[in-house]
Amino acid sequence: MPKKVMLVDDMEIANFISKKIIQNTLGDVEVYDFTSPKLAYEQIEEIHPDIILLDLNMPVMDGWAFLERMQAENKQDYKVLILTSSTSEVDKEKGMQFSNVLNFCSKPLNKELLVSFFLTEKLSA
Template sequence: MSKVICIIDDDPIYQFLINKIIDNSKGNHEVMFFKNGKEALDYFTLDIAKNLPDIILLDLEMPVMDGWDFLKEIDKLHIDDTAIYIVSSSISDEDKRRAKKFPKIKGHFSKPINSNKIQEITKKIE
């Protein structure tokens, strides 16, 4: 059964690249994309039982609803089956400290993420 990976990032070039990396990684993965946290949250809450992905790769800096606001809102949904990873161009020490407030965050990666990291992440949910 395929695992669903959700990319929440406003950069279309990054979305294209990460999709290629996921396609080339070993595994059977379905990929969904959202350009900000609000789009993703709206989709997930349409049918929380069916629409939640297995993995979220979350950028922090986005328009409309950034990664931090998304994390605050998704925390209210009390979901446990979705692993969230921050993938950002810059993970500052302050961001790492702030991320510790969100137990759903399973890790931090700097862009660009590579196929080895994708395999590492997906093996954790198999």
Template sequence: MQNPNKILLVDDDPIFLTLAELAIKKEQTSIEIFKAMNGEEAIEFLKNQSVDIIFLDLNMPVMNGWEFLDAFPQLKNRGDQIYILTSSIDPSDQRKADENPYVTSMLEKPLDREKIANTLAQSGNSSN
């Protein structure tokens, strides 16, 4: 995959969304960033738009991250890579993420500049 140019942030925390967007733009200004407040909004968005990377929170109202991942295979426009963002230290969450074929990796919150740089570099070098 070439360098990502479209990212979808899925999180119910508007402060996190704003800070993550600013951090990503600092790393790569040309990236187009879209935001959804829950999994349902993300699914609706992805019905009409494709993205390169999805940063997905697990704990959200309406449709959580796991429910999003259950609905994700039915979409035609899918993000190439999904990174779960979590503050969870529950080993069962890590196992579940590792077992899901759509999850590229699990990242611990907060999403800082180093994690963003590593993710963008990994995505740009991926053969997905």
């Protein structure tokens, strides 16, 4: 199981709910939540998250820009789970083209989704 999870969503309530679900489901895990994708991106190297849960639709720097910057700066070692309100197949296909995107899921995060994801991906620190 991951030891460090980064949440990137401009909605504070979404981060709060996701953080609680992660902590209650995974137990001993550090969760870093950001409402600013730009600030989150600046902290990646310092935090070294095992997984980043990334929203797509955000102001200033959206999830696509976040992923493109990761790709441009060779940060594909950081694994990403897209967690978004988008149900668009086009968005899903686009997201899965990034080598570090492991999955594309619709909000809200729930215990079943989290357990299923981590069992399937076999992520470990």
